[in-house]
Amino acid sequence: MHVLVTGAGGMIGRKLLEVLASGGTLAGREVTRMTLSDLVAPQPPEFTAMPVTSLAGDFARPGAAEDLVAHEPDVIFHLAAVVSGEAETDFEKGYRVNLDGTRALFEAIRAVGGGYRPRVVFASSLAVFGAPLPDPIPDTHHRTPLTSYGTQKAIGELLLNDYTRRGFLDGVGLRLPTLVVRPGKPNRAASGFFSGIIREPLNGEEAVLPVADDVMHWMASPRAAVGYLMHAASLDTAALGDDRNLTMPGLAVTVAEEIETLARIAGPTRTELIRREHDAAIARIVAGWPRRFTAARAEALGFRPDPDFETLVRAYMVDAGIGASVPPASGRSG
Amino acid sequence: MHVLVTGAGGMIGRKLLEVLASGGTLAGREVTRMTLSDLVAPQPPEFTAMPVTSLAGDFARPGAAEDLVAHEPDVIFHLAAVVSGEAETDFEKGYRVNLDGTRALFEAIRAVGGGYRPRVVFASSLAVFGAPLPDPIPDTHHRTPLTSYGTQKAIGELLLNDYTRRGFLDGVGLRLPTLVVRPGKPNRAASGFFSGIIREPLNGEEAVLPVADDVMHWMASPRAAVGYLMHAASLDTAALGDDRNLTMPGLAVTVAEEIETLARIAGPTRTELIRREHDAAIARIVAGWPRRFTAARAEALGFRPDPDFETLVRAYMVDAGIGASVPPASGRSG
Numbered sequence: 001m002h003v004l005v006t007g008a009g010g011m012i013g014r015k016l017l018e019v020l021a022s023g024g025t026l027a028g029r030e031v032t033r034m035t036l037s038d039l040v041a042p043q044p045p046e047f048t049a050m051p052v053t054s055l056a057g058d059f060a061r062p063g064a065a066e067d068l069v070a071h072e073p074d075v076i077f078h079l080a081a082v083v084s085g086e087a088e089t090d091f092e093k094g095y096r097v098n099l100d101g102t103r104a105l106f107e108a109i110r111a112v113g114g115g116y117r118p119r120v121v122f123a124s125s126l127a128v129f130g131a132p133l134p135d136p137i138p139d140t141h142h143r144t145p146l147t148s149y150g151t152q153k154a155i156g157e158l159l160l161n162d163y164t165r166r167g168f169l170d171g172v173g174l175r176l177p178t179l180v181v182r183p184g185k186p187n188r189a190a191s192g193f194f195s196g197i198i199r200e201p202l203n204g205e206e207a208v209l210p211v212a213d214d215v216m217h218w219m220a221s222p223r224a225a226v227g228y229l230m231h232a233a234s235l236d237t238a239a240l241g242d243d244r245n246l247t248m249p250g251l252a253v254t255v256a257e258e259i260e261t262l263a264r265i266a267g268p269t270r271t272e273l274i275r276r277e278h279d280a281a282i283a284r285i286v287a288g289w290p291r292r293f294t295a296a297r298a299e300a301l302g303f304r305p306d307p308d309f310e311t312l313v314r315a316y317m318v319d320a321g322i323g324a325s326v327p328p329a330s331g332r333s334g
Numbered sequence: 335m336h337v338l339v340t341g342a343g344g345m346i347g348r349k350l351l352e353v354l355a356s357g358g359t360l361a362g363r364e365v366t367r368m369t370l371s372d373l374v375a376p377q378p379p380e381f382t383a384m385p386v387t388s389l390a391g392d393f394a395r396p397g398a399a400e401d402l403v404a405h406e407p408d409v410i411f412h413l414a415a416v417v418s419g420e421a422e423t424d425f426e427k428g429y430r431v432n433l434d435g436t437r438a439l440f441e442a443i444r445a446v447g448g449g450y451r452p453r454v455v456f457a458s459s460l461a462v463f464g465a466p467l468p469d470p471i472p473d474t475h476h477r478t479p480l481t482s483y484g485t486q487k488a489i490g491e492l493l494l495n496d497y498t499r500r501g502f503l504d505g506v507g508l509r510l511p512t513l514v515v516r517p518g519k520p521n522r523a524a525s526g527f528f529s530g531i532i533r534e535p536l537n538g539e540e541a542v543l544p545v546a547d548d549v550m551h552w553m554a555s556p557r558a559a560v561g562y563l564m565h566a567a568s569l570d571t572a573a574l575g576d577d578r579n580l581t582m583p584g585l586a587v588t589v590a591e592e593i594e595t596l597a598r599i600a601g602p603t604r605t606e607l608i609r610r611e612h613d614a615a616i617a618r619i620v621a622g623w624p625r626r627f628t629a630a631r632a633e634a635l636g637f638r639p640d641p642d643f644e645t646l647v648r649a650y651m652v653d654a655g656i657g658a659s660v661p662p663a664s665g666r667s668g
């Protein structure tokens with residue numbers, strides 16, 4: 001089986017490659033070849049003997065999509081996108097990459113012809129939903145995005161459905177929850193603190209909390225997200241019907257629950273590293289986000305969320321090499 | 335006020351032009367100039383002294399949209415589209431005209447800049463909805479189209495919302511009911527019989543009815559549809575919120591009610607001109623169509639449907655010049 005991953009250099013792309021390389025199979029078949037694409041040539045996964053082609057460059061440039069599907073990958077993970085903030089500040093770039101790039105990929109698949117009909121796993125977004133929103137938000141809530149990014153993802157979902165219906169590809173779209181705990185350094189995303197208030201204290205560093213403790217958010221671990229991608233590549237799509245896009249299961253977790261979990265795992269002194277510094281701008285953005293979803297369709301199809309937030313944090317610690325013993329909080333006695 | 339109409343040569347476009355020319359105003363302002371576009375240069379309305387520019391050709395060809403908005407029309411009625419059946423048989427043409435053409439128009443508007451922000455009235459379609467459907471179907475039902483045409487219209491709705499939100503235009507999208515009674519000759523549309531079983535008997539001609547009498551459908555008169563377009567060009571869009579697309583009010587009418595109304599207006603012998611000839615293919619298509627909607631948002635915004643089916647038929651008779659006395663049924667004594 002030949003697997004193509006766009007956006008393979010991103011956090012979730014890299015974790016997917018690790019799982020593909022270490023497991024060696026997808027949908028019950030051996031993975032024998034990979035094609036990887038990102039702006040900078042993605043690193044092939046370690047410890048694999050299979051041929052891996054790494055392509056560098058904008059996947060949305062003319063001709064790029066044809067190169068990506070030239071060797072007819074059986075499964076395509078389409079993860080590449082301009083992120084939400086950039087799609088809002090750079091209107092043209094967001095449409096060029098997220099809409100035109102996605103459509104060019106689907107068109108390149110259609111152009112292959114001859115019965116070629118790959119499984120396409122499309123990373124959509126909960127940003128397809130916009131206020132006013134019910135609580136919780138069902139799978140079937142109408143898509144009224146309030147960002148250009150959300151608009152581009154909602155259009156991608158519609159195209160995925162139509163190209164699937166017409167028999168050009170076999171699509172599954174996944175609306176992923178916010179990924180917590182993200183590994184690495186703090187970033188400038190407005191949602192960054194949901195990871196930061198766990199990650200930084202575990203590293204003995206200070207984290208800033210810009211919102212109130214009762215803020216609730218829809219989360220999944222990077223491990224769970226990779227599991228969703230793998231399951232989407234494997235499942236029997238006959239059960240999906242005509243709407244191929246699914247809200248992924250997650251955990252509705254409040255900031256207070258995050259802090260309690262941190263205290264339980266790593267001791268209450270860790271939580272003293274969380275500095276409350278209210279930020280009206282971030283609080284306003286977060287207030288407009290959806291908080292809780294029902295993901296009944298996905299659950300019925302076998303997508304499995306993290307069991308609970310504590311398990312999610314412990315899995316992060318294992319993956320980050322923090323293990324059972326956390327380092328002492330800096331400047332404090334242990 | 336300068337008004338642009340794409341698809342101005344179509345049935346509803348021509349009726350809109352008549353109303354614009356005879357009334358002379360739109361949104362309380364004098365109409366002083368018209369630009370009309372269609373594949374064949376549209377006929378300017380009769381009895382008007384204002385300058386009318388008629389442009390012939392595919393509005394979706396490169397450069398066409400820039401020409402259409404070069405003189406900065408204040409109100410744009412975007413009616414041009416490849417129809418449902420053709421968009422299904424010719425995949426590329428449907429996407430080129432209905433998606434790329436619509437986007438090119440919106441992009442040409444954005445490119446004008448300098449505070450230019452026209453009202454854009456976009457003819458969307460109830461085909462944005464797809465089975466499984468509730469009965470009745472609320473405005474807020476999610477859009478899961480089951481045709482390429484419906485997909486293209488759903489994407490147009492999303493673009494209309496985003497371009498409006500970004501301040502490039504001031505959009506209103508209308509999902510029009512099936513127009514009954516369509517003037518003219520029978521056509522090959524699967525929905526044609528809804529008009530045919532009224533129109534042909536009134537002309538003393540035979541009509542074929544391919545479905546059962548209990549089939550229900552969502553209808554509006556061409557007069558009501560033009561009223562919707564005019565109202566959409568005039569209303570205060572602040573009340574619309576972020577979702578600029580509206581299901582238009584209509585009448586949920588059964589075939590049996592159509593026949594009863596015909597008998598009441600023109601006498602029971604007319605209904606004998608309706609020949610029941612079951613067509614399994616048409617019956618199957620029609621069974622998949624939505625039957626009834628709530629149009630609560632549009633009604634709250636002042637969109638007014640036909641009062642009842644009899645009024646709708648009588649208005650057709652006036653417009654078609656049939657008047658109060660209908661011609662005798664051919665081959666029968668009156």
